Amino acid sequence: MALLELKNVTKHYNGIAPALDDVSFSVNEGEFVSIIGSSGSGKTTLLRCINRMVEATSGEIAFGGIVVSRLGKMELRQVRTKIGMIFQQFNLVDRMSVIENVLHGRLGHKSTLAGVLGIYTREERWQALRIIQMLGLDQQVYQRCDQLSGGQKQRVGIARALVQNPKLILCDEPIASLDPSSAKTIMDHLRSICTELGVTLIISLHQVDVALKYTDRIIGLNRGIVVFDGPPGELTSQRSAEIYAKEPKDVNIDLGERNAS
Amino acid sequence: MQADVFIRRRNNAVVFFAILVVLTAGSIVITQYDLQKGFTSFIKAFIWGASNFYPDAGSLRKLPDILVKLWETVLMSIAATTVAAIFSMFLAVFGSRTTRIHVSFTVIARGIGSFFRNMPLVAWAMILMLAFSQSSLTGFLALFLGSLGFLTRAFMETIDEVGENAVEALTSTGAAYFPVIFQAVLPASMPQIVSWLLFMVETNIRDATLVGLLTGTGIGFLFDVYYKSFDYHVASLVVIVIVIAVLIVETVSNGVRRVIL
Ligand SMILES: Nc1ncnc2c1ncn2[C@@H]1O[C@H](COP(=O)(O)OP(=O)(O)O)[C@@H](O)[C@H]1O
Ligand SMILES: [Mg+2]
Numbered sequence: 026m027a028l029l030e031l032k033n034v035t036k037h038y039n040g041i042a043p044a045l046d047d048v049s050f051s052v053n054e055g056e057f058v059s060i061i062g063s064s065g066s067g068k069t070t071l072l073r074c075i076n077r078m079v080e081a082t083s084g085e086i087a088f089g090g091i092v093v094s095r096l097g098k099m100e101l102r103q104v105r106t107k108i109g110m111i112f113q114q115f116n117l118v119d120r121m122s123v124i125e126n127v128l129h130g131r132l133g134h135k136s137t138l139a140g141v142l143g144i145y146t147r148e149e150r151w152q153a154l155r156i157i158q159m160l161g162l163d164q165q166v167y168q169r170c171d172q173l174s175g176g177q178k179q180r181v182g183i184a185r186a187l188v189q190n191p192k193l194i195l196c197d198e199p200i201a202s203l204d205p206s207s208a209k210t211i212m213d214h215l216r217s218i219c220t221e222l223g224v225t226l227i228i229s230l231h232q233v234d235v236a237l238k239y240t241d242r243i244i245g246l247n248r249g250i251v252v253f254d255g256p257p258g259e260l261t262s263q264r265s266a267e268i269y270a271k272e273p274k275d276v277n278i279d280l281g282e283r284n285a286s
Numbered sequence: 287m288q289a290d291v292f293i294r295r296r297n298n299a300v301v302f303f304a305i306l307v308v309l310t311a312g313s314i315v316i317t318q319y320d321l322q323k324g325f326t327s328f329i330k331a332f333i334w335g336a337s338n339f340y341p342d343a344g345s346l347r348k349l350p351d352i353l354v355k356l357w358e359t360v361l362m363s364i365a366a367t368t369v370a371a372i373f374s375m376f377l378a379v380f381g382s383r384t385t386r387i388h389v390s391f392t393v394i395a396r397g398i399g400s401f402f403r404n405m406p407l408v409a410w411a412m413i414l415m416l417a418f419s420q421s422s423l424t425g426f427l428a429l430f431l432g433s434l435g436f437l438t439r440a441f442m443e444t445i446d447e448v449g450e451n452a453v454e455a456l457t458s459t460g461a462a463y464f465p466v467i468f469q470a471v472l473p474a475s476m477p478q479i480v481s482w483l484l485f486m487v488e489t490n491i492r493d494a495t496l497v498g499l500l501t502g503t504g505i506g507f508l509f510d511v512y513y514k515s516f517d518y519h520v521a522s523l524v525v526i527v528i529v530i531a532v533l534i535v536e537t538v539s540n541g542v543r544r545v546i547l
Contacts, residue, residue, distance in 0.1 A: 133462075
């Protein structure tokens, strides 16, 4: 059964051209899906529409059989607790320790008062420590996040998402600000979260080779339109050129060059 | 195109300088300010100050009195600042772009900030004196209102700046409004907020002297009394004590800043 289903999702900001144009696809449980496309093609917008950090202009998004678009505030928060999110800029509270930042992932499950006071149960703290250990941050548990490297910060971000016990994790260019070796560590962790923990992941990426290597399925966006949706094996250089084409006619030019060489 | 930019920038500088010259010359002419007399009387004033305005052995006997009044003034400044900070914090959280409940709160908070900040302190003191006559309450309220305006604006900009990423991250986990404020916004903005608070205390100790002059309280009043009774030795001692007090407060708050930032 599909965990996530998008039907004719369109998003207009203020501009003339839509940021997302009639996007439809569904994602099954346990899939690792990448979204690729040049900068400004709508990757971030697409990910944010899923947990309604951005409101889609029209269309329907269903998560676990629930139509997210129509939910009230309380129910939306309920759904969000099941969806983790990982950011390019990590979005941690830099002045707080690793463990505190990870425990922030539990806030959605708590009463307002417990959340305000930052009171976590013994189980929650154990779970957080287990996840921190799994991601290889056991030496940094009580360190402030502003003392960590980029790769370590992103692992804290992953831990914060995992501690939610999510069914789905949305990753918005999680490796774009990292050096190659940290990026590899992060991608390896994400892959094993999918394979071993059975969590569904949707990740937006800049690098096609990373998408080809790690993910089960690739969705290509060009100016808000889905121009490719299939397994890595089907992403020929021609299809890839279509995804990154500035204008529709550019495709032929790109192809011409490729054939000539 | 590029050359245009440079020419425009140079022209802007020329125009700006010309306006400055015209304004200066214009205001000298309009106020019939005698430049030469201004300088000579400044020198005269300095000579008079050096020969009369210094503390002598006799004035030191008044030191305990002066210190009591100084202590009163310092406490009032701190009280006015901290009470104002509490109110400003609420206004700033509800008014900041990243944490507001509704756009109208931003307009209201900004309005309150601008109104109280732009009204001169002396005007506040005069108006409040009509209601509360010469009392320490008048001085307290004048400082309170001025601080409220300034701190609201400063806190709001701090939250706008530091809060955004972490707010986004915690909101996406399904956390409710108040847990997000207490777990992300306040911890992230605390160093800057404390820094603004210390700055406000310093400013208020200086301003409290002036307000005290008008409202007949604290160290400002003491200065006024001795000055008007031509006891320049004690009056100068009062000034020196104020300067030392401000320097001490500045040193202490710089120390605190170094620790927290
Ligand atoms: N908050 C916003 N307001 C207005 N336009 C936006 C906003 N966010 C994104 N856009 C526009 O929507 C388009 C898609 O942006 P985005 O989703 O950020 O693309 P990507 O993540 O692929 O770089 C871009 O043209 C961008 O300028
Ligand atoms: Mg983006």
